[in-house]
Amino acid sequence: MAASTQKKKIGIYSGSFNPIHIGHLALANWLCEYTDIDEIWFLVTPQNPFKKDMDLMDDNLRLELVNKAVEGYPKFKVSDFEFSLPRPSYTIHTLRALSKNFPEYDFLLIMGADNWIKFHHWMNHEDILNEHEVIVYPRKGYKMEDSRISSPQMHYVNAPEIDISSTFIREAIKEQKDIRFFLPEKVRSTLLPFLTNL
Numbered sequence: 355m356a357a358s359t360q361k362k363k364i365g366i367y368s369g370s371f372n373p374i375h376i377g378h379l380a381l382a383n384w385l386c387e388y389t390d391i392d393e394i395w396f397l398v399t400p401q402n403p404f405k406k407d408m409d410l411m412d413d414n415l416r417l418e419l420v421n422k423a424v425e426g427y428p429k430f431k432v433s434d435f436e437f438s439l440p441r442p443s444y445t446i447h448t449l450r451a452l453s454k455n456f457p458e459y460d461f462l463l464i465m466g467a468d469n470w471i472k473f474h475h476w477m478n479h480e481d482i483l484n485e486h487e488v489i490v491y492p493r494k495g496y497k498m499e500d501s502r503i504s505s506p507q508m509h510y511v512n513a514p515e516i517d518i519s520s521t522f523i524r525e526a527i528k529e530q531k532d533i534r535f536f537l538p539e540k541v542r543s544t545l546l547p548f549l550t551n552l
Contacts, residue, residue, distance in 0.1 A: 361460040363390060368397040371416050373545060374423045375536055377518035381491060384513045386429040395431045396420050422540035446478040449486055462487045467496040474502045483507045
């Protein structure tokens, strides 16, 4: 019997992960277990040199935290792929570079409804939809019917809505709140030496 030529489906979950928290992980876990995505790659986005975001932690620290957060779950991978791309790196360029470097995989783009509502403003958004499937998950306060785009390449999934943000995490740390259950323990313990810089 001939071997199957079906490519493994890789969900690209791109973000600053500043820092990564249980909301990110729970969503990605749900997508791996309740959709046909085979793996999720956490694509850590580098500091944009044209934006001086004082709240953004060091690139390599954020990458380290994501690596520690996903340890032990075989369907999660961590990638610094965008670190080596020209900046600012637009999604269409990243997806095309990934497809060129890893032709054995099909890459799907994962985004929240908040980004999907604004997707028509993205560079070459039509090309993204022509070349890749897009998985959209719910975000509080955003209605899918407000989108200006309809595409068979977009798949809305009814994932659990977890209203936690990295901004909330950083503010809670500044206020010296005990939020141990919002962060994986390895992430929390690694962050401790850096708390005064958040």
